Amino acid sequence: MPVDHERAEAAVRELLLAIGEDPSREGLVDTPGRVARAYAEIFAGLDMSPADVLGKTFEIDHQELVIVRDIEVYSTCEHHLVPFHGVAHVGYIPSRDGRVTGLSKLARLVEVYARRPQVQERLTAQVADALVEHLDVQGVIVVIQAEHLCMSMRGIRKPGASTITSAVRGQLRDPATRAEAMSLMLEGNR
Ligand SMILES: Nc1nc2c(ncn2[C@@H]2O[C@H](COP(=O)(O)OP(=O)(O)OP(=O)(O)O)[C@@H](O)[C@H]2O)c(=O)[nH]1
Numbered sequence: 001m002p003v004d005h006e007r008a009e010a011a012v013r014e015l016l017l018a019i020g021e022d023p024s025r026e027g028l029v030d031t032p033g034r035v036a037r038a039y040a041e042i043f044a045g046l047d048m049s050p051a052d053v054l055g056k057t058f059e060i061d062h063q064e065l066v067i068v069r070d071i072e073v074y075s076t077c078e079h080h081l082v083p084f085h086g087v088a089h090v091g092y093i094p095s096r097d098g099r100v101t102g103l104s105k106l107a108r109l110v111e112v113y114a115r116r117p118q119v120q121e122r123l124t125a126q127v128a129d130a131l132v133e134h135l136d137v138q139g140v141i142v143v144i145q146a147e148h149l150c151m152s153m154r155g156i157r158k159p160g161a162s163t164i165t166s167a168v169r170g171q172l173r174d175p176a177t178r179a180e181a182m183s184l185m186l187e188g189n190r
């Protein structure tokens, strides 16, 4: 279901009142509308499905690793509704029938799940599981490294701390294959 703009605007007006602001002052008068539009974008993944993104495949007989790394990720922590951002690396070994997806679709898949209220562990696992389910891949590894603004700008206030999560399925669970993928993903990284 797409974002209900009217409802989002009313909620933002209410929030502004709750923090002691005046939603009718000049700088804030258009804010509820802007926030509703921003939320529609930030949470667009709720209205997107992995099947839409991974529906188109083609045959390349490559049954070895394919990795797209350093995919920029912006998501929203579901506990505090503030952003977490960083990079995702997605690697997979195509299905036995040699079907692959377009490289950009891996980044699109990350977007489908990042543009929702999230926790990093679930985001990581959902990307991996979608590739198993929709592309029947022989193995997949997803690594996400992100900074959570709920840990930087509030709460414990530790800017610079980053969280790394991984999800590994199928043949990538084999220690040697996993190590090869990890080194390709992280090689030369920061
Ligand atoms: N595992 C996990 N925890 C997260 C993620 N994003 C935020 N959190 C944590 O969610 C927790 C929520 O803890 P609570 O004690 O309910 O909330 P809080 O009082 O605001 O916690 P503090 O952040 O410690 O101030 C915090 O420890 C956050 O760091 C995430 O993606 N994964």
Ligand SMILES: [Zn+2]
Pocket: 077, 078, 079, 080, 081, 082, 148, 150, 151
């Ligand atoms: Zn948070």
